[in-house]
Every structure is written in C-alpha cells, then in structure tokens.
Amino acid sequence: MRFRLTLLLWLLSDLALFVGSYALAYFLRIGWIFSSVFPFGPYIAVAVIVAPLWLLTLISTRTFTLTRPQASTENAIGLVSACVVGVALFALTYFFLFDLFFSRLLLIIAFALSILLTALWHLIFERIARGILWKNPPAFPTLIVGVTRESMRLIELLAKTKNPLCPVAILDAQGTKEKEIHGIPVLGKLDKLEETLVGLRITHLIQCSDLEQSLNLLSACRTRKITYLLLPSVLGIVGRDERIESLEGRAVVMVRPEKGRYALTQ
Numbered sequence: 001m002r003f004r005l006t007l008l009l010w011l012l013s014d015l016a017l018f019v020g021s022y023a024l025a026y027f028l029r030i031g032w033i034f035s036s037v038f039p040f041g042p043y044i045a046v047a048v049i050v051a052p053l054w055l056l057t058l059i060s061t062r063t064f065t066l067t068r069p070q071a072s073t074e075n076a077i078g079l080v081s082a083c084v085v086g087v088a089l090f091a092l093t094y095f096f097l098f099d100l101f102f103s104r105l106l107l108i109i110a111f112a113l114s115i116l117l118t119a120l121w122h123l124i125f126e127r128i129a130r131g132i133l134w135k136n137p138p139a140f141p142t143l144i145v146g147v148t149r150e151s152m153r154l155i156e157l158l159a160k161t162k163n164p165l166c167p168v169a170i171l172d173a174q175g176t177k178e179k180e181i182h183g184i185p186v187l188g189k190l191d192k193l194e195e196t197l198v199g200l201r202i203t204h205l206i207q208c209s210d211l212e213q214s215l216n217l218l219s220a221c222r223t224r225k226i227t228y229l230l231l232p233s234v235l236g237i238v239g240r241d242e243r244i245e246s247l248e249g250r251a252v253v254m255v256r257p258e259k260g261r262y263a264l265t266q
Contacts, residue, residue: 002139003066003164006129010064013125014118015051018086021117022047025110029103038100046094054086054114063122066133066164070119070126079119087111130162138166143202145190145217146209147172147181150233154208155182165204169196173210190216197224207234 023044034040061078062068068075087107094100133139142158142165144151155167159182170186171193178186187196190213196202197220205221206229207214214230221228232242237255245254 003133006132007064007066010125010129011055011059013121014058015055017117017121018051018054018114019044019047021113022090022110025106025113028109029106038103042098043094046090046097050086050089050093053089054082057085058082066126066129069161070122075122076119079122080115083111083114083118086114127162130164133164134162134166138164138168140164140166140203141168141200142166142204142206143168143196143200144170144184145172145205145207145213146234147176147178147186148209148233150231151206151208152181154206154231155184159183165206168200168202171196173213193217193220197226202226204229207231209234211235 023040026040026043030038058064058078061075061082063070063075063078063082087110090110091107144155144167147170151170155170157163158165158167167184170181170184171188171190172186173190175189176186180186190210193216197205202224204227205217207217208231211234214234218228220226232253235253237253242253242255245252
C-alpha cells in the first residue's frame, strides 16, 4: 500500500507539473497578464487534455521504475522523448480544437520547461520516495542468498542509495562464520529458506551465488509470489557488460565482445 500511494503521488505530481510548465511558458512568453489576443483558458485546457497522454508516454519508458536511478541515461532519453511527444500532441490538439496560430517560441519554451522541471522534480522525488519505502518496516524486504564479494558490494550499495529493495536477511548454502554483513543478519543456510521467506515477509530474493540452487530458489519464489533476481556473477559473468536483449521475442542475456566481426548487434 505504501508503494502504491507513493507511486500515485508521483504520477499526480507529474501531471500537475506538466500543466504548470505550460502555464509558466505562457506567462514567460506573453507577459504576466491574461492576454485577450491569445486567451489563457483554451491554452491551459489543451495542456490539461494532453497531460495524461504525455504521462502514458513517460510511463512506457519505465521512468517510474523505482529501482532505476533517475539520473540514468535511459531515464533522460525517455523523458526527452516523452516531452517531444507532449509538445507535438499539444500543437496538434490546439490546432484542431481552435484553429488559431500561436507563437512557436512559446512551444519551445514549454518544451524546455517540461524537460527541466520534470527532471529536477524526479531527482527530488526519488530521494523522498526511497526514504519513505526504506523506513522500517521496509516496503520491499529483500533476501540475499550467498555470501560473496559481489553480494557484500551489493548490500553496501543498496544501503548507501536507499534502494527500495531493502536487504533484511542473508542465507548462504555453504554456511559462513559471519554473523552479519553491513548490519544485515546472516541467518544460516538454505534449510531456513521457507522460514525466512514467511517470517520476514520477503518480497524479493537476490541470488548471489550457488548456481546449483537456482531451480529450488526460483520454485520457492514462484510458489510464494516473490520476485526473483539473479546476479550475472552467479553465471560467471563479471565484466559488467551484460545486457538483456530480445531474440525473436525471447529474453536473452547478451555479452558483446569488445571487437570482432561477429558482434552483429553492436
């Protein structure tokens, strides 16, 4: 419920921000008055009509995935693309509804403001949302399976960034002398898997080692409707150059060579 309310607040605030960007653009271009030559009412009404379509475009870019940093290149490209669609829809909608000429400079200002203000707000809201979801009890209690260098780095990174996936327990198939890692308790071996999943209400499981246990872990996650994640290092992929691609509609993990004539997808 906490996650849904946070996401709803984010979506609604983006709608308001889009309309606000176009309203600000109007006053910056026309002046701080309501012009009789170019009425504010019809102008802002079109912005309200277009805002949900702009938001749907932004949603399709997965911008609102809370586990993805808002400062990422993917998010920046998605935001610019959505704002291009938004300004195009605004111009077309205004033309078909009112058939009036208006300043192209105003559209450029509105386009720039919608990008800048939305990007700034997303960076701010990311911190707010992660703080809300990280608070005890966390919204997404996460189980880490495997004590390795990669899992230790991952736990430290998730805590540092307050990622919505909050580690609450660690299990290791081989057992370990460590009692806790970066403040997260090590509860024992995988014989405590069911007990841990139920007792801590785990929503996500991240496998960081023990490839031979993958089927068992995946089966347990599917049974209890838990999201299963696998670190590439479990498969021996340690170069951090892997990508999820589509091969005839099938998801595949792709590791591209640095050079070579067979790198057809480069």
